[in-house]
Amino acid sequence: MGEPVSARTGVGIVGCGAISGQYLTTLAASQDLELVAVADLDPARAGAVADAHPGVRALTVPELVAHDDVDVVLNLTIPAAHAEVAHRAVAHGKDVYLEKPLTATTAEARDLLAAASARGVRVGCAPDTVLGTGIQTARRALDEGLVGRPLSATATMMVPGHEHWHPDPDFYYAPGGGPLLDMGPYYLTSLVTLLGPVTSVTGTSSRSRATRTIASGPRRGESVRVTTDTHVTGVLTHGSGALATVVLSFDAVATAASSIEIHGDTGSLIVPDPNRFAGDVRLFRLGGQAWETLEPSGGYRDAGRGCGLADMARTPRTEEHRASGSLAYHVLDVMESLLESARTGAAVTVTSTCARPVAVPLG
Template sequence: MGDPHRVGIVGLGVISRAYLDTLADHPGVRVVAVADLDGARSAEVAAALPGAEAMTVDRLLDRPDVQTVLNLTTPAAHTEISLRAINAGKNVYVEKPLAVTFPDGRTVVDRAASAGVRLGCAPDTVLGTGTQTARTAIDDGLIGRPLSASAVMVTPGHERWHPQPDFYYAPGGGPLLDMGPYYISALVHLLGPVRAVVGAASRLRAERTIDSGPRLGQRITVQVDSHVTGVLTHASGALSTITTSFDGVATTAAPIEVHGETGSLAVPDPNRFDGEIRLFALGDTQWRPLEPRAGYAGGSRGVGLIDLADATERRPPRAGGEFALHVLETMTALLRSADEGRRIELTTTAERPVPVPLTSVEEWKARSSGR
């Protein structure tokens, strides 16, 4: 057991609570610094974390003991904070998406590579038992050669529950860039990288009304398309369809289904780490559940950062920057395709990350990188 990996967090909004719940009591990680535009919020979070100090972003980036910056800012700030951290010689793990635009994402990945620092990006939910068990089932041939998949996410919009939902409807937001990373990351884990896309998009209304919190009843402007659908052509030849929408109410569709020559898989919500995986094999009369056989059991947000801290030259981070860049290009190409009305060929590819062996909660929580 070595010294804990020391982390500084920039951005302490709603999602930070989920990360803190994972990292605060993990022996391999220590949060030593936190920063937020709201100084009172920084002080409150630091007070609940033994050994952590509230400070400005500048001071956090200057601290020599911060090894990795966890970038939990809003999407519009992802690139700036990531680049500043990389320039300060820090590893970076950033909340999804990697950046608002593909060129910005490319810049972040290239800068990290030239600086010799590690770069990781959410989502890490796909490292849980849900997606990883489904991947193992495919790799073990339980559905034969995979031919196609569908991914569906339909909600009435995050303004119904989020007290500050503006960024969901600003550039970098929308259902695809907000929720698409979960679904496209899962599809790439399951079927491999994407070669080309065709997209279509629409916008139901120009304004949204906040339904909770201190701004209850306020209206916000919708600057992005709120319903995006498309077809992904994978390098393997498999075809995926994806629908992400803030304009619907509910759906009976499985979050992800994968169809092969000899069977079909129902894959759980990739926004979660676990969930039931079901197989309908050719000749069967009903779906049957599969027991977890891979992934971080009981995983929670922050596992990807822990995985990054434990990475080596022989085993790169499973939620790494190149993978996130490919997901980002897939999404931005879908939006571009919808705008231009044509098929878009991608310029990036991504290796499917090394599978996660079935790892118990006790095992991954006890892990210490010593880096």
């Protein structure tokens, strides 16, 4: 999709936590992106990253967003800080790419996108796993009519909860966390990529217990209060007419259900885990005898976190990149609408929309 905007796009990372390692690997291998500077609330952590990458400077956040060599700010802070850091970048005329979700609320997201539009800069957002060969091969199968007219879908994520592996899981059990806002972006971004934007939702939710017990790390045995719902289920009505049933839960032990399934009038697709870039796509044709595995036919091969940022850098500014702010805003709006429906017991109209992202050719 288009030629590179420039030979190399200078990247400044704000937030050098655990997820930054995966982005650093992608940046090191990219022909489009060049890491210039890093910043973190913990200067020592930023310094360690800079020391490991010759030529990279450890700066404060104000220094980084104002740095002449930084073209795009990669915002890997916690969701509560997304909006503040992104606004700083936009005010200095920088593009910004954020980890999911776009911001903590749709109100914050609207303000951010409006500010970026007024300043003439771009906003991108994870997840970019949808640009890998897994989701994109499924996308091509749908576009080629291998299931006929898509009628319905299911998206399922059921796990025991992050306290079983995360040493500091408090965030996941507070407002702004929970299975929907934590993992929902992967599933809902995939559904929008496959089936198009959502027009209305109906949702319900619950929580199974008041506390969770940390199972690993220095806080092992400590209890964490649960102040948000830990099981969310809902039905999404897509503008295409397809209905998608979603179940995201921290209240299960395991599930045999496929991550995502798409069902049409002439076939059914099993779509791989949307938290990963690759995986087998399987098709069962009407009148067939068995599932068949499709060869990869779309998406970036061997992709890693940050490929959406590279895609943004390569996309001419006159075109919308795939992991766009408008797509991330729509997904955030769908998630907020699901929680509102669960709270009120009524269907909620999703007022935002977005373009179905352009498919990624195999490459």
